[in-house]
Amino acid sequence: MNNSQSIQSEIKRFLKFFFQELKPQGKWLTPFNIITIPIIIVGLIILYFRFTEGLGSVTNLSQKYPWGFWIGFDVVTGVAFAGGAYIITFVVYVMRVEKYHSIVRVTVLNGLLAYIFYAGALVLDLGKPWNIINPIIGNSFGYNSVLFLVSWHFLLYMIAEFIEFSPVIAEWAKFEKLRKILNSLTLATVIFGITLSTLHQSGLGALFLMAKPKIHPLWYTEFIPILFLVSSIFAGLSMIIFEGTISHKVFKKLIDPKHHHSFNEIIFGLAKGAAISMFVYYFFKALIFVHGKHWDLLNDFWGGWFLLEVIGLVLIPCFMFAYSVRNKSLGIIRVASILSLIGIILNRLNISVITFNWNVVDKYIPSWQEIVVTLMVISCELWVFRWIVTRMPVFEKNKNY
Amino acid sequence: MESYTYLNIFETKGLEYLLLMCFLVLFVFLIRYLSTDKEKK
Amino acid sequence: MDRRNFLKTAAAISVALPNGKTKAENQNVEKEFYGVLVDTTRCIGCRSCEVACSLEHNLFVPDITKDNAFNSIRDTSEKQWTVVNCYDTAKGKVYVKKQCMHCWQPACSAACLTNAMFKTTDGPVIWRENKCMGCRYCMVSCPFDIPKFEYHEWNPKIQKCKMCYERIIDGKKPACVDACPMDALMFGSKRELLEIARYRVYSHPEKYEPKIYGEYEVGGTGWLYLSPVPFDQIGFRTDLGNTPYPEYTREFLYAVPLVLFGVPALLLGLNMLTERKNEIGKTEELNHE
The missing domain is CATH 3.30.70.20 (Alpha-Beta Plaits)
Known part of the structure; x- marks a missing residue:
């Protein structure tokens, strides 16, 4: 009796607290709000037409281009960018490198939100989204499909990320007992999450294995899954550098100065990791290029495009990272992280959209509605991110932790 | 696949191993470059 | 009654039964x-x-x-x-x-x-x-x-x-x-x-x-x-x-259960390994004291 009563009062307290926290803090008319609110409103209007008139009414998808910007950018690229979470949890919880502990929470939060929003964007692209439960509840398990694997992994990974992040929520809501229980789950969910990550990062590449006759031979290889996995490492690391640099400016007040100082050291460590993984990735690309005997393909436009991606946006940022680590130059690291992020966007879009059916005359170009909806998804994610970091102990460390 | 003549699918293997050795040497240089600190020198 | 005929009648019975699954996917009859x-x-x-x-x-x-x-x-x-x-x-x-x-x-x-x-x-x-x-x-x-x-x-x-x-x-x-x-x-x-x-x-x-x-x-x-x-x-x-197209994803899908079992074991091993190292480090520290 006593126990249930106390739980009831706890829940009551939490609900009151929660509604209090829901209220906006600070000024309303910030530049960020002025930009994102119209985008979200327009995006919602576009989505209304998308769900009443069909995908064709707002997208430029066609029978030759069944997957466009929403899949190629939101899902395939977004998930690669979220790769930082599994790298950092690996380094901190499995390898016990304490140096990176202070960025674990924000990285996991970023990963979780990226999965919720970008993998969630998949639902917008489905023709019959209400049937999305079919592969999950088990009335039609398509085990033979790579997409089956990827969708299950998205689901499980979101749960794992949520559990990894949940101690922060418990801390915020002052559920002391629950926090201890959730904390004890961390290592198990981290290991589970890393395993899932390796599989669905590569699985996103494996989706395109059966599109062999459609993808340009410079990009198609049976090693696409491995390339996706390796490139997700530096995609994730570059994203942490990029995003960390911004949030350290925007949320300066929330971060204690001690952390601010150590963050530079962290960035150099991450840049080192990015340089090494990019070098390995570049070797893989070179090896596959040689094995495929593709020299003659370098002569046309696609050859140049390929070299731009592989040399301009992998090898050059790789050297920039290495140079900046040695010379302790934060500026070059920032430029290098942006370049390598562009390289990842280009690589993922090349495989999923740009060189897909490269010899077809009617090329697919995303419509403005597709881009607005993508911006809407990003805006929504940033809103939720801002809401969480301004309320929950994401940046500052708890004293008793 | 309708080839009626000999097709060597491992034609590029020698080149691949050469590439591998080049990259291994370069990789050692990269690691050394990254792990030495300019300030400490 | 040979096997083929038996299967045929079995299939026919299962079709005739009210609860029998009539879908072709459930018949095990060998057919081309x-x-x-x-x-x-x-x-x-x-x-x-x-x-x-x-x-x-x-x-x-x-x-x-x-x-x-x-x-x-x-x-x-x-x-x-x-x-x-x-x-x-x-x-x-x-x-x-x-x-x-x-x-x-x-x-x-x-x-x-x-x-x-x-x-x-x-x-x-x-x-x-x-x-x-x-x-x-x-x-x-x-x-x-x-x-x-x-x-x-x-x-x-x-x-x-x-x-x-x-x-x-x-x-x-x-x-x-x-x-x-x-x-x-x-x-x-x-x-x-x-x-x-x-x-x-x-x-x-x-x-x-x-x-x-x-x-x-x-x-x-x-x-x-x-x-x-x-x-x-x-x-x-x-x-x-x-090549049948499903073959292109075959290796990847084969690797999935291997990874799902192997990688957690590997990660847990790495985790225990780093822990042990810390322990040794600690005991050495203690010995020095």
Whole structure:
């Protein structure tokens, strides 16, 4: 009796607290709000037409281009960018490198939100989204499909990320007992999450294995899954550098100065990791290029495009990272992280959209509605991110932790 | 696949191993470059 | 009663039972896939098959007398499951019917995560609306670009030829085969059709290209084609290879359970290893003190 009563009062307290926290803090008319609110409103209007008139009414998808910007950018690229979470949890919880502990929470939060929003964007692209439960509840398990694997992994990974992040929520809501229980789950969910990550990062590449006759031979290889996995490492690391640099400016007040100082050291460590993984990735690309005997393909436009991606946006940022680590130059690291992020966007879009059916005359170009909806998804994610970091102990460390 | 003549699918293997050795040497240089600190020198 | 007959009666009983599963997918009877042989040297481009198909499945019925469709190369669409195209070749005009090839090992059904695209034991690859979630991965995977999606419907369907699956179950031929006045289309098991096709090629080598498209392509297809000219001249892709498309994802899907078991073990091992190192470090520290 006593126990249930106390739980009831706890829940009551939490609900009151929660509604209090829901209220906006600070000024309303910030530049960020002025930009994102119209985008979200327009995006919602576009989505209304998308769900009443069909995908064709707002997208430029066609029978030759069944997957466009929403899949190629939101899902395939977004998930690669979220790769930082599994790298950092690996380094901190499995390898016990304490140096990176202070960025674990924000990285996991970023990963979780990226999965919720970008993998969630998949639902917008489905023709019959209400049937999305079919592969999950088990009335039609398509085990033979790579997409089956990827969708299950998205689901499980979101749960794992949520559990990894949940101690922060418990801390915020002052559920002391629950926090201890959730904390004890961390290592198990981290290991589970890393395993899932390796599989669905590569699985996103494996989706395109059966599109062999459609993808340009410079990009198609049976090693696409491995390339996706390796490139997700530096995609994730570059994203942490990029995003960390911004949030350290925007949320300066929330971060204690001690952390601010150590963050530079962290960035150099991450840049080192990015340089090494990019070098390995570049070797893989070179090896596959040689094995495929593709020299003659370098002569046309696609050859140049390929070299731009592989040399301009992998090898050059790789050297920039290495140079900046040695010379302790934060500026070059920032430029290098942006370049390598562009390289990842280009690589993922090349495989999923740009060189897909490269010899077809009617090329697919995303419509403005597709881009607005993508911006809407990003805006929504940033809103939720801002809401969480301004309320929950994401940046500052708890004293008793 | 309708080839009626000999097709060597491992034609590029020698080149691949050469590439591998080049990259291994370069990789050692990269690691050394990254792990030495300019300030400490 | 031998095994085959026993199975047949067992199947018949299970069909007759009220609760018995009547779907073809649940029958374990050994049977061969059906297919169709298309002899393009016989086709005169009358397009009766197009009309018959559209009438059978309530699709858009083309006005074959007026629409001048042969002026351009058409593709099947979400409104028409089959089209006939005309190619000018060294041996005159060649008419080629296009529809789903009904692959032996279809990429689309391997791609489908809900089993909506489904290879029936009779041979046709069918699409099941109540399972599909509209992800269009079948369209990405199909080497022939056959599944078509209704982009302008709020509740879209995937549209593609299903080899008149219901008619085959009833013991009838597909509508297009029935409609063909020239016997350019022939319905049967692949074994029979290949025999006939080879016989035709051998007895009239001057008339046919010595190749049966679909015999080996993408692991073999249900629809087979004979042509008077090389197949790349009449709109076929000859670079698709003979590997069944699901094979391309096979290694990856094999690796999944290995990774799901191996990687956690490895990670846990690494974690314990680093912990042990710390312990030794600590004890050494203690010893130093």
